[in-house]
Amino acid sequence: MITKPLLIQGGRIIDPSQGIDEIGNLIISEGKILGLGSGQVSLPDSDYDVLNAEGLIVCPGFIDLHCHLRQPGFEEKETISSGSRAAARGGFTTICCMPNTNPPLDSQATIDYVKSVAASEGVVRVLPVGCISRGGKGKELAEMGELAQAGAIAFSDDGQPLRSSRLMRQAMEYSLAFGLPVIDHCEDTALSENGQMNEGIIATRLGLCGIPAAAEESIVARDLALAELTGARLHIAHTTTEGSVELIRRAREKGIRVTAEVTPHHLTLTEEKVLGYDTNAKVSPPLRTKRDIEALIYGLKEGVIDIIATDHAPHTGNDKLSEFALAPFGISGLETALGSLMSLVHAGELTLAMLIAKLTCGPAKIIGTGYGKLGSLEVEAPAEVTIFDPNREWLVDTSDFASKGKNTPLNGEKLKGKVMAAIYQGKLVYKDEGLIIK
Amino acid sequence: MREVKQKDELAPEVKPEILATTSVWQRRHILDLDDFAPAEIELVLETTDAMKEVLSRPIKKVPALRGKTVITLFYESSTRTRSSFELAAKNLSADVISLSAQASSVVKGESLVDTLATLEALGADIVVMRHSHSGAPYITARYMRASMVNAGDGWHAHPTQALLDLYTIREHKGSIRGLKVVIIGDIKHSRVARSNIWGLTAMGAEVSVCCPFTLLPAGLDVVQHHFPKVHIEPEIESALCGADVVMTLRLQQERQQSGLLPSIREYVKLYQLTEARLAKAKADAIVLHPGPVNEDIEISLAVAQGPQSVINEQITNGVAVRMALLYLLAGGSR
Numbered sequence: 001m002i003t004k005p006l007l008i009q010g011g012r013i014i015d016p017s018q019g020i021d022e023i024g025n026l027i028i029s030e031g032k033i034l035g036l037g038s039g040q041v042s043l044p045d046s047d048y049d050v051l052n053a054e055g056l057i058v059c060p061g062f063i064d065l066h067c068h069l070r071q072p073g074f075e076e077k078e079t080i081s082s083g084s085r086a087a088a089r090g091g092f093t094t095i096c097c098m099p100n101t102n103p104p105l106d107s108q109a110t111i112d113y114v115k116s117v118a119a120s121e122g123v124v125r126v127l128p129v130g131c132i133s134r135g136g137k138g139k140e141l142a143e144m145g146e147l148a149q150a151g152a153i154a155f156s157d158d159g160q161p162l163r164s165s166r167l168m169r170q171a172m173e174y175s176l177a178f179g180l181p182v183i184d185h186c187e188d189t190a191l192s193e194n195g196q197m198n199e200g201i202i203a204t205r206l207g208l209c210g211i212p213a214a215a216e217e218s219i220v221a222r223d224l225a226l227a228e229l230t231g232a233r234l235h236i237a238h239t240t241t242e243g244s245v246e247l248i249r250r251a252r253e254k255g256i257r258v259t260a261e262v263t264p265h266h267l268t269l270t271e272e273k274v275l276g277y278d279t280n281a282k283v284s285p286p287l288r289t290k291r292d293i294e295a296l297i298y299g300l301k302e303g304v305i306d307i308i309a310t311d312h313a314p315h316t317g318n319d320k321l322s323e324f325a326l327a328p329f330g331i332s333g334l335e336t337a338l339g340s341l342m343s344l345v346h347a348g349e350l351t352l353a354m355l356i357a358k359l360t361c362g363p364a365k366i367i368g369t370g371y372g373k374l375g376s377l378e379v380e381a382p383a384e385v386t387i388f389d390p391n392r393e394w395l396v397d398t399s400d401f402a403s404k405g406k407n408t409p410l411n412g413e414k415l416k417g418k419v420m421a422a423i424y425q426g427k428l429v430y431k432d433e434g435l436i437i438k
Numbered sequence: 439m440r441e442v443k444q445k446d447e448l449a450p451e452v453k454p455e456i457l458a459t460t461s462v463w464q465r466r467h468i469l470d471l472d473d474f475a476p477a478e479i480e481l482v483l484e485t486t487d488a489m490k491e492v493l494s495r496p497i498k499k500v501p502a503l504r505g506k507t508v509i510t511l512f513y514e515s516s517t518r519t520r521s522s523f524e525l526a527a528k529n530l531s532a533d534v535i536s537l538s539a540q541a542s543s544v545v546k547g548e549s550l551v552d553t554l555a556t557l558e559a560l561g562a563d564i565v566v567m568r569h570s571h572s573g574a575p576y577i578t579a580r581y582m583r584a585s586m587v588n589a590g591d592g593w594h595a596h597p598t599q600a601l602l603d604l605y606t607i608r609e610h611k612g613s614i615r616g617l618k619v620v621i622i623g624d625i626k627h628s629r630v631a632r633s634n635i636w637g638l639t640a641m642g643a644e645v646s647v648c649c650p651f652t653l654l655p656a657g658l659d660v661v662q663h664h665f666p667k668v669h670i671e672p673e674i675e676s677a678l679c680g681a682d683v684v685m686t687l688r689l690q691q692e693r694q695q696s697g698l699l700p701s702i703r704e705y706v707k708l709y710q711l712t713e714a715r716l717a718k719a720k721a722d723a724i725v726l727h728p729g730p731v732n733e734d735i736e737i738s739l740a741v742a743q744g745p746q747s748v749i750n751e752q753i754t755n756g757v758a759v760r761m762a763l764l765y766l767l768a769g770g771s772r
Contacts, residue, residue, distance in 0.1 A: 201657030205472070205665045207572035207594025207632060210656055272664075277573035321551055323571035325592075 003426055004049050005029035006437075011053025011387065015060055016357035017364070017376035026058055028383035031426035036377055051437045053387055056420055059356045060375045061093025061124075061384035063363040065261060066158070066183075066237055066309035067334065069095075069126070072113065073102025078314040078404045080114065083334070084122035086312070086403035088430035090334040091386035091419035094125040094374055095312075096367070099136060099152075100159035106131035106142040111150035123429040124422070125384075127153045127367065132171045132182060138163055141171060148178040153367050156183035158237055161219055163189060168223065172232035181233035181259065181366060184223050186244070187285065191215035196325055198271040198286040206274065208324060211286050213241040220244045224251040227258055235366060236260040238311050240285040242295035249304045259366055261309040262296050264340040265331050265409075273409045279320040281409040283313070284329035297349050300358060307362040308355075310337050314405020332405030336396055338388055340410065342417025345390070352390065383426040387435070392418040463766045467579045467586040470595035471636040479604065479641060485762035486605050486755070492529065493758055503532035503768050506563040511537045511553070512589070513569045518729055518753060519589050519599070523566045526760035530768075532564075554578040554586075564767055567591075572629075585767045593627045599728055600633035602759040604641060606752050607683055610724050615642030620677050620719075622648045622709060623687030623736050626655045630728045631687060639666035646670070648677035649709065652698040674709055681719040685726045686711050686737045702735060711737045716746065724748045 008026040013036055015021075024038035027048075035042060064087065070078040078086075080097075087095045097114065099105030105114060111128050118126035130152030131142040136159070144155055155175060162168045162184055175182050192215040197203050199210025220236060224247060227234035236248060239260045248260050265283060270290055273281035281287060299305040313330025320327050341359075344350045364375030373381040393416045398406035422430040431437070462481045471479070492500055508527040512520055520536070527534045539553070550569075557565055564585045567575055572592030579586040590596040608614055619638050625631045625647045638645050646669040647654065658668055671677030678684065689705060699705050716725065725737070725747045733739045742749060 199656045201660060201662050201664045204655035204657050205632075207592050207629060209593075212656075275664075277576045279577075318549070321577070322549060323569070323577060324573045325571045 004047055005034065006049045006051060006423075006426070007043065008051045008053050008058055008385065008387065011056045011058035013058045013377065014353055014356050015377040016353050017060065017361035018378060020377070021353055026377065026385065028385065028423065028426050032383050033377050033379050033381050035379055049437050051387070051421070051435070055389065057352065057388050057390055059386055060360040060377050061386045061422060061424065062091045062338075062359040063094040063367070063375050064092045064310050064312070064334065065096045065307060065363045065366060067095050067097055067312035068100065068314065068330070069097040070101060070314060071117065072110070076316050076404070077319070079121070080117045080126060081121040082402060082404050083312070083314070084118065084124045084126060086334040086401060087124045088422045088424070089402050089419060090310075090337050091388060091422050092124060092334060093384040093386065093422055093424040093429070094127060094367075095334075096127045096129055096153055098129050098156060098158040099131045100157070104131050104136040105129070105152070106134055106136065106147070108146050108150040111147060111152055115151060124424050125371065127151070127371070129154045129156050129158070129183065131155065132157045132162060133167060136160065138167060141167070141174060144171070144174055145178065148180055152180070153370070154181045154183050154235065156185070156237070158183060158185045161185050161187040161189060165222055165226070169226050169230060172226055172230040172234065175232050176230065179233070179368075181235040183235040183237050184219065185237050186216050186219035186223060188215045188218045191218065195286070196282065197274045198288050200271060200289065202271045202274060206277065208274075213243055213288070213292075216241055216285055217243040217247060220247050224248070224256055224258060227251070228254065228256045231257065234258045238263050238266060238285055238309070239296065239299070239305060240266045240288050240292060242292050245295045245299040245304055249299070249302075252304060259306045260299075260304065261307045262300065262305050263309060263311045264333060264337045267293060267296055267308070268340045268343055269409065277324045278409055279322065279324055279327035280331065280407045280411070282324065282327050282329055283331045297344065300350065301354065306358070307366065308337075308341065308358040309363065310334050312403070312405070314403050315407045316404070317406055320407050330405075330407060331409070332401065332403050332407045334403060335401050336408055336410050336415065338419050339394065339396070339415030339417045342390060342415070346416055383423055385423040386419060387421040388417060388419045390417050392416070394418050465767070467575070468597055468763055468767070469575050469579060469586065469588045471597045471600055471633050471640065472595075474637070474640060476640050479601070479637060482601055482759065482762055482766065483605050483608055485766060486758045489758040489761040489765070490755075492761070498529050499531060500529070501531045502765050503527065503530035506532045506768055507535065507561050508532040508564045508566065508764065509535045509537060509557050509560075509562040510566045510589070511539060511557065511568075513539045513567070513574075514590070516568055516590070518756070519568065522753070522756040523587075523589060523760050526757050526764055529757070529761055530764055532764070550574060551578055551581055554582055558582060558584050564764060587763065587767070590629055592629065593632070594629050595633045596629040596728075597633050598756070598760055598763060599630050600637040601763070602752055602756040603634055603685070603726055603728070604637050605755050605759055606726065606748050607724070609751070609755070610748065611682060614638065617643045617682040618646070618680055619643045619683040619685065620646045620648055620671070620681045621685045621687065622674065622677065622711060624653045624689055624693060625649050625687070626653045627690065627693070628687050634685065635666050635668055644669070646677050648672065648674055650699065650705070653693065674715055675718050678715055678718040681723050683724055683726065684711060684716065684719055688728065688730065689732055689736045706735055710735065711741050713738065713740050713744065716741055726752060729753070
């Protein structure tokens with residue numbers, strides 16, 4: 001099927017990769033960016049569609065470096081198909097899925113499986129992350145070289161921290177040959193054992209076992225020391241505490257090769273969401289405090305935190321319908337990411353350009369150039385575009401989610417900022433009903 | 439005998455002035471005291487007075503809950519709380535069913551919410567539940583038409599215990615306002631301590647907690663609005679100084695095993711309520727313990743059985759308080 005060229009007309013084009021922020025037109029053709037700008041843009045000779053983007057933001061398709069698609073093994077929670085549709089609705093055109101599936105993504109065969117299912121059933125680009133350890137069990141290294149050749153974009157045992165400092169050192173050293181980052185879920189499980197939420201007065205009130213900030217920070221500190229020792233690329237998943245931001249800041253000042261991410265929920269929600277024992281607010285690492293949020297936002301602004309990633313962690317309704325301590329950790333986040341994050345823009349905490357950078361060229365830089373020019377609207381780059389209305393208010397209704405995971409503490413809440421369309425390789429993979437194309 | 443019984447059944451169940459104030463009571467569930475207004479606590483205590491009067495009669499039975507079904511569902515073993523609830527329900531003429539369940543509801547097949555739905559389908563009007571996980575009654579109450587009474591959930595809350603403690607204190611002290619109350623022991627893992635802190639502070643008492651820092655829950659030292667203000671007194675003798683009420687908590691042996699205490703021996707040495715230490719409190723101070731007592735661990739036998747101990751009164755008052763709560767939940771005079 002040949003899709004007609006598309007003229008996206010009159011939107012505010014923001015592309016931090018090129019420093020562009022202007023009202024103008026964007027033309028895509030044959031799956032690529034053909035041109036953009038506020039002045040005269042040469043239109044294709046052939047017939048083309050027109051999308052009126054007046055009042056809307058037009059930016060590179062978002063990239064999520066951290067999500068869980070649950071396939072293979074946990075298809076009742078999510079599949080590559082449903083997860084990639086959820087991504088499109090959230091404005092994400094590239095998503096990186098974590099390897100804690102069953103079987104885990106610790107071999108060429110499982111990486112190939114994910115890629116082939118994604119190619120046939122997915123609607124956006126799915127890039128797998130491979131395991132650090134065999135089976136994700138934290139005992140011995142997975143065949144990282146083979147994983148890299150198969151197309152893993154990073155290594156992680158996410159879901160579980162890598163407890164053994166020695167294995168982490170070895171993984172970092174071994175990764176050097178492939179230039180791929182090692183992503184750690186930083187948690188000292190001896191300190192977080194039985195923990196259900198952030199340690200503090202809310203946990204005290206609810207009688208729930210707390211997870212102290214130090215459980216994260218002690219492993220962040222360990223990993224930074226190992227990154228310094230080995231010279232490897234380290235990426236800190238879901239940073240949540242003021243202390244972690246401070247540790248990463250100091251490491252960057254020393255020149256350690258570290259990047260870091262933060263999730264929309266850790267940027268916008270506090271531990272108070274757990275009051276009433278809402279298992280949908282149970283997430284690992286746990287929601288923290290207002291003070292942590294301020295430090296995380298500051299970390300984003302000064303560049304200590306490079307990117308925003310969703311850590312989309314879908315679960316079934318039944319999984320979450322249980323005693324708080326028995327419910328699994330995780331928030332379904334792909335479809336609420338932009339709406340949540342826009343609250344920071346509306347509150348003046350982040351600029352639009354900064355927010356978009358953290359969702360586009362930021363993660364693209366970590367993934368590298370193996371998949372073409374991602375996170376950019378440069379001419380000839382793949383036509384991957386997200387169009388959103390920064391001011392449109394909408395009610396979160398999980399029954400509308402494309403994701404099988406309805407587990408979000410935001411259900412029923414009003415968000416301001418909505419994805420109107422997502423274009424992947426020139427194809428419209430999501431369009432809001434209100435958007436008109438002629 | 440027959441005549442006496444007739445008369446008792448026809449006798450007014452509670453004093454008329456209580457009936458007039460039941461509009462204060464709007465609750466369907468009793469989950470914790472964290473949202474109880476002082477007037478509600480006062481109503482429970484006054485209703486308990488009326489129930490104590492019932493318990494003093496030769497036939498301790500009134501028909502208030504006749505035709506109602508009370509189910510006790512215990513996921514943790516308990517002797518006194520369970521029998522206290524069951525006696526309370528029987529004294530009010532309810533039909534009582536007693537269920538014990540596997541502590542781990544991870545057992546696939548029937549979730550907690552399903553279990554409660556089953557009990558409702560069986561016709562339960564009031565479910566009294568004890569559960570080892572904090573918040574379990576909150577999860578189920580969301581889906582229930584019947585009333586849920588929390589008989590203890592994890593470390594979180596034990597509201598009926600706190601109310602019987604308040605009642606016992608009020609019996610001895612007249613009023614709770616302005617009293618200095620010291621709670622000694624494993625505060626971190628204690629639902630009794632948490633519910634008492636809510637109830638006592640709501641009624642105007644000053645609460646101090648005394649324990650090793652490993653047994654102190656996080657955040658109590660920070661000014662905040664999520665939990666009542668308490669004083670932290672790690673040293674037992676200064677904590678006891680001038681106290682009107684001393685509450686000791688049961689020490690679970692597993693706290694030592696999990697490394698929170700170097701030894702039970704040292705805990706005894708530093709935190710046991712002894713006669714010598716109790717002498718630091720006011721001469722008329724009373725001593726409470728939620729039971730069961732580890733004699734000569736958290737409290738010396740001499741104190742537990744001494745003249746200042748009200749431990750047995752707590753047990754007796756427990757039945758009356760639970761009668762009052764079941765009565766109020768069942769709709770008072772309705």
